[in-house]
Amino acid sequence: MTIELVNTGSELMLGRVLNTHQQWICRQLADMGWVVQRQVAVADTGKEICAAVREALERADLVIVTGGLGPTSDDLTRELIAEMLGRKLVMNDEIRTEIAKFFTSRNRPQPVRTEVQALVPKGAIVLPNSQGTAPGLAMEVPPGIYGDTKSWLIMLPGPPRELRPMWTEHVVPLLKGEFAPAENFVCRTLKTTGIGESRVEEIIVRHLDEQVKGGLEIGYCARTGEVDVRFVCRGPNASACVAAAEKITRRLLRDHVYGVDDEQLETVIVRLLTERKQTLALAESCTGGFIANRITNVPGASAVLLAGLVTYSNDAKEQFLGVSAGTLKRHGAVSEFVAREMVEGARRRTGADYAISVTGIAGPSGGTLEKPVGTVFIGLATRTTTCVAAKVNAFDRETFKYVTSQQALEVLRRAMLESKE
Amino acid sequence: MTIELVNTGSELMLGRVLNTHQQWICRQLADMGWVVQRQVAVADTGKEICAAVREALERADLVIVTGGLGPTSDDLTRELIAEMLGRKLVMNDEIRTEIAKFFTSRNRPQPVRTEVQALVPKGAIVLPNSQGTAPGLAMEVPPGIYGDTKSWLIMLPGPPRELRPMWTEHVVPLLKGEFAPAENFVCRTLKTTGIGESRVEEIIVRHLDEQVKGGLEIGYCARTGEVDVRFVCRGPNASACVAAAEKITRRLLRDHVYGVDDEQLETVIVRLLTERKQTLALAESCTGGFIANRITNVPGASAVLLAGLVTYSNDAKEQFLGVSAGTLKRHGAVSEFVAREMVEGARRRTGADYAISVTGIAGPSGGTLEKPVGTVFIGLATRTTTCVAAKVNAFDRETFKYVTSQQALEVLRRAMLESKE
Numbered sequence: 001m002t003i004e005l006v007n008t009g010s011e012l013m014l015g016r017v018l019n020t021h022q023q024w025i026c027r028q029l030a031d032m033g034w035v036v037q038r039q040v041a042v043a044d045t046g047k048e049i050c051a052a053v054r055e056a057l058e059r060a061d062l063v064i065v066t067g068g069l070g071p072t073s074d075d076l077t078r079e080l081i082a083e084m085l086g087r088k089l090v091m092n093d094e095i096r097t098e099i100a101k102f103f104t105s106r107n108r109p110q111p112v113r114t115e116v117q118a119l120v121p122k123g124a125i126v127l128p129n130s131q132g133t134a135p136g137l138a139m140e141v142p143p144g145i146y147g148d149t150k151s152w153l154i155m156l157p158g159p160p161r162e163l164r165p166m167w168t169e170h171v172v173p174l175l176k177g178e179f180a181p182a183e184n185f186v187c188r189t190l191k192t193t194g195i196g197e198s199r200v201e202e203i204i205v206r207h208l209d210e211q212v213k214g215g216l217e218i219g220y221c222a223r224t225g226e227v228d229v230r231f232v233c234r235g236p237n238a239s240a241c242v243a244a245a246e247k248i249t250r251r252l253l254r255d256h257v258y259g260v261d262d263e264q265l266e267t268v269i270v271r272l273l274t275e276r277k278q279t280l281a282l283a284e285s286c287t288g289g290f291i292a293n294r295i296t297n298v299p300g301a302s303a304v305l306l307a308g309l310v311t312y313s314n315d316a317k318e319q320f321l322g323v324s325a326g327t328l329k330r331h332g333a334v335s336e337f338v339a340r341e342m343v344e345g346a347r348r349r350t351g352a353d354y355a356i357s358v359t360g361i362a363g364p365s366g367g368t369l370e371k372p373v374g375t376v377f378i379g380l381a382t383r384t385t386t387c388v389a390a391k392v393n394a395f396d397r398e399t400f401k402y403v404t405s406q407q408a409l410e411v412l413r414r415a416m417l418e419s420k421e
Numbered sequence: 422m423t424i425e426l427v428n429t430g431s432e433l434m435l436g437r438v439l440n441t442h443q444q445w446i447c448r449q450l451a452d453m454g455w456v457v458q459r460q461v462a463v464a465d466t467g468k469e470i471c472a473a474v475r476e477a478l479e480r481a482d483l484v485i486v487t488g489g490l491g492p493t494s495d496d497l498t499r500e501l502i503a504e505m506l507g508r509k510l511v512m513n514d515e516i517r518t519e520i521a522k523f524f525t526s527r528n529r530p531q532p533v534r535t536e537v538q539a540l541v542p543k544g545a546i547v548l549p550n551s552q553g554t555a556p557g558l559a560m561e562v563p564p565g566i567y568g569d570t571k572s573w574l575i576m577l578p579g580p581p582r583e584l585r586p587m588w589t590e591h592v593v594p595l596l597k598g599e600f601a602p603a604e605n606f607v608c609r610t611l612k613t614t615g616i617g618e619s620r621v622e623e624i625i626v627r628h629l630d631e632q633v634k635g636g637l638e639i640g641y642c643a644r645t646g647e648v649d650v651r652f653v654c655r656g657p658n659a660s661a662c663v664a665a666a667e668k669i670t671r672r673l674l675r676d677h678v679y680g681v682d683d684e685q686l687e688t689v690i691v692r693l694l695t696e697r698k699q700t701l702a703l704a705e706s707c708t709g710g711f712i713a714n715r716i717t718n719v720p721g722a723s724a725v726l727l728a729g730l731v732t733y734s735n736d737a738k739e740q741f742l743g744v745s746a747g748t749l750k751r752h753g754a755v756s757e758f759v760a761r762e763m764v765e766g767a768r769r770r771t772g773a774d775y776a777i778s779v780t781g782i783a784g785p786s787g788g789t790l791e792k793p794v795g796t797v798f799i800g801l802a803t804r805t806t807t808c809v810a811a812k813v814n815a816f817d818r819e820t821f822k823y824v825t826s827q828q829a830l831e832v833l834r835r836a837m838l839e840s841k842e
Contacts, residue, residue, distance in 0.1 A: 012460075014608060015448025015450070022439075037463070043458070048459070070619075070641070071619040072618055074640050111622070158643070187435060196529065196532075197491060199529075221432045221579075222491065223580070232431075288713055288714055288729070293709055297819055297822070299785055299786070307730070307734060308733070309729075312728060399582065
């Protein structure tokens, strides 16, 4: 089965918007055992949209188009595709009523142009939109129009908040009904930290010869502060093959493997804390709440996170964490000593089992010769010990926050692993 | 000038990674006046990469390829393109030395395979990598090989942390030297909130007839809780035309316009606070530090944000904000009364000019009949007044945090606008 994805939107081509549909739709399909062959993004112009959709229909069994179904004058997909395929647009009264209801239930006047969203190419299946006014559309394109075989064409609205529930509620059942289930397909990603990409391959690859002969594909992806190792296999032995590869890799990389698939360090930490019925407190200066935000993105975080104190000013460090004015004056807010008093204050005042503190210079300004931009101290306190690590993360402001949060969470994870042993 | 972008990586097609290159590179080019016609993503297989690059070279004057230059066995771009274009790969001693230095300076052993990154197709320009080991490559493809005209082919490494400095340091000067400066091109986005997409068009479009006749293109992009209005124009009158459209739109949409281009609510708020020499404190429960994180993403935030208190537990609400145990018991942590005590406590204890508080149920669990998942109370305190707004943001956990933070920041922005008048 060949699948192509076409994302339309001038805002994409002008770099005004991040295309999150690619990852999301590709991931949904991969989880069903189908891999997208090609993804294309083009501007909202008739010429570009038609060319991209036509070429995709010529090659693929399934073409998914996102965007351009809205009510404004730059939303062209519906009309263009109807024209390309020679289908008349028909007003659908049910959708028209739904759209009117959408506005009355929100006490908002209904702009006239919103009615164009109730136009449906003749013979198309309507995919209701529970979150907005533009329905999705699905239609079979018979062989001989574009390419020699039949294709399915599915059009989805641009806003992710509308597209995602529509996918789950309407597209998945349609695909399951129209296409044979994919052959056994297993994809498993091991997430590692603290080790480089080529070193990972050097360590594991020669021990996986047998699995590679059995059809295992190995992929490596270097991310900021992490390397993903991805195993993909198809066929009746796929599960066993991937499981064997995972076992070998875990044995070789040991604690460098912190999770699998979508797990992130914060997921692992909330899971470990929950299992052990332990609690955490955070004292952040330069990361400004980013660590708290990562932890609280994990459902169930409220059972383990007692408090996160974003003490950006010196006064706040004194008042909320009990850092002494003398220490701040003698060593400066960005110092090992302040990191230590912050983390001990956070732990003591909340009674948490673990606390992390972070104080540093995120930049772009504020650096000195002795403490350049990127300087950061990471403190960890348990019920028995405190330690502080010094790093220099010389990145832009947001990368600095990300890398520092990653290091702080890894310090905590390692401490939790050791305390178990 | 025709530009195409090819992103390679099986992790993209499996939905394991978000493709941030598209937005970033498109944006850099748009800022130089050039618009990317087409972006394509394909897996790391020889067949797919060759087909995508070949088709792009046939159509475009400039083809930018990302990914596949690393040291692992799934990094194929360098070899494939050399072969496609009939260029021999030559070991470049200078790069080889740089790679060796990269490892010795970090006290890490050098894996053997990293040397493949010093192979350069004959005649290619090397783009040094200041952040990693894989250099970029640029080469002219003479007419007659793929397409009738000469093309430039630029290959860049996959990790954004390596690609971005390389772009600024080496690709921009190359492009400026090889391509004529783009004709006068102006792109301006007005960011609005609190009003729907078709309502925005309905209000403004008929007042912009004159500008549209003068070549103005108007685009609308609905995002969660916001609508972008984008003006694009080319030619000698572009600036004047876009400026006139902006003036008309601001007059019609008034305070709904909160910023321009890349401005976000947090940027606007930090700017307003900085201009007025005022300060802010945050008391977050269900948003878990997300608001503090947004504010501290803005350079200069340290001058205006005094503290952010992520009081996830009831104890933390009492201890750090002075919320009374009685109020928590009588009304529950998710209540108007607790939001009020939180915001007043945060303002009083820090002495800030403004404080925001948020308490709610992010879900997926924790909802009740009376207070379903998504229920949230947003408090605002100034030196003279306190008010609390109630909302129901029934979304997934991360969207809930985003929408709630957006509402809270907008409450603050409106209060600041009013206090000025």
